[in-house]
Amino acid sequence: MSRAYVVGTFDTKAAELRYVAGLVADAGVEVITVDVSTSGAESADAPDVPAAEVAAAHPRGAGAVFTGDRGTAVVAMALAFERWLVARHGVVGVLGVGGVLGLGGSGGTALITPALRALPVGVPKLVVSTVASGDISSYVDASDIAMFPAVTDVAGLNRISRQVLGNAAHALAGAVRNTVPAVEQLPAVALTMFGVTTPCVTETANRLAGAHDPLVFHATGTGGRAMEKLVADGRVEAVLDITTTEVCDLIAGGVMSAGETRLDEVARSGVPYVGSCGALDMVNFGAPDTVPERYRNRLLYEHNPQVTLMRTTPDECREIARFLAAKLNACTGPVRFLLPEGGVSLLDVPGQPFHDPAADEVLFETLEAEVHQTELRRLRRVPHAINDDGFVAALLTALREVRPEEGSTA
CATH class of the missing domain: 3.40.50.12020 (Uncharacterised protein family UPF0261, NN domain)
Known part of the structure; x- marks a missing residue:
């Protein structure tokens, strides 16, 4: 011992x-x-x-x-x-x-x-x-x-x-x-989730279960850093970074930023990576009275009494995309990054308060312009909202591409 x-x-x-x-x-x-x-x-x-x-x-x-x-x-x-x-x-x-x-x-x-x-x-x-x-x-x-x-x-x-x-x-x-009993070591796949991407992540994790060990991280700043620590420790075989929303808080000054180093361990390690624009329509603050004065006239949504969400603008989406593109360009391993054209969160679909196709299009076009696509690194538009079954299927297809040993198990 x-x-x-x-x-x-x-x-x-x-x-x-x-x-x-x-x-x-x-x-x-x-x-x-x-x-x-x-x-x-x-x-x-x-x-x-x-x-x-x-x-x-x-x-x-x-x-x-x-x-x-x-x-x-x-x-x-x-x-x-x-x-x-x-x-x-x-x-x-x-x-x-x-x-x-x-x-x-x-x-x-x-x-x-x-x-x-x-x-x-x-x-x-x-x-x-x-x-x-x-x-x-x-x-x-x-x-x-x-x-x-x-x-x-x-x-x-x-x-x-x-x-x-x-x-x-x-x-x-x-x-x-009293050490923890050993269990069968299935390939570990990290997934990032937020409340507004929960249906997508839950269904994806369910489809992975049995042949994989899905590790779900709440994208609250600490969650993104925890996921990348496990990547750095070599504890993760692949990443499904479905919810990259922490970047919004970094760019716009929200309270759930994972910092400037978000995606650095992914880039450095070369771990197979599938990402998406999950919840890039929102910046997080606390209770309504904690929203900075300069944002009081913005489109706000009270998620619960302790969490207020702010819709990202086209200009913010452009900066978010540039940040992500720089990180993706630094990745040494296989990358797929998916753009959900039907909406990036539960709030960004027709009839919901953050539905803004114009802002989303700025996000997508900037990513397409800034990411240096290669055989290993690809962007892909998907004609579904992020929480649709079609988008889940696209994620699993992308996972098989970046990790060919997945075969038909994903």
Whole structure:
């Protein structure tokens, strides 16, 4: 069994780290304690891995970490720990990383979590943190880190901290001891979905099931990044990027952007890729009163009390298409990108509030003008709305083209 790693700054949190490590060991799991202190002082508690060893993993050596300036030291140690932990994860046997538990305040959390995000999805990752009850998106991002609110500060052992830290320790021990049973490894196909493309994605996933393992990601920003992390980890055999709506939020300032790097891992990896214009008719905001003032006179639709949608304009569609085209042109693997002429979402069909054939045509024409089509990279107009059965059939045909081993199974 691989070991559990307990990580933190031993110069300030040695008692808490020793307490946690002891509970994990008492549960029958071997533990390696790791010091990520940046003070440069040796810990009297003798962790298994001293801070100097971790710091030496920095590209410029330990001297880049122990600078005497806390801000730069924390940033440098975060990089060093990430490189050290990822290398240790690749070790086979008892030194392999079976799971990680980190403790910290805001600084410690910022130091530890980049390394945890770099580990593959599925490796148990837990952090007890004083910031875990707030907005933790910058710490967790697209990973599967479990955050435990510390309740009291991680500054000594007391009746509250012992319970919280103990729960986290037992959670780590349980995760390391009880691995998830293996299942038949069917080819994994990633699909991106939004509420307004749900019929298409659901039917596509249903038709793939049995011969594939469909992985559906909600295109809310984090979902797109999570999908691409699995692509980068080599966990996905093909991508059906049906819902590329996160690009709208990037271009127009919505709240569900996946950032400038959307599609970069797809491009870099060469994974077989089928994309479409799913939900490129909308930008996402929160409740109606959160819509920026400059957009108050635009065509808005209240999806629910917490989500307000804004119809994209022809100019925005042109910019969205240019962004997508640049990413598709960078793809090294086979690409098919489908243009649903009947509407790009449930709201973009005749009789629905976002139906705007002129805006859609700007989107399609710009893609056709900007994408450099080759034998590997093709655009295709489909005379159906995205949620029609005909469009589902076109997606599965395209999947067989980019991944010929699909044969007739898709």
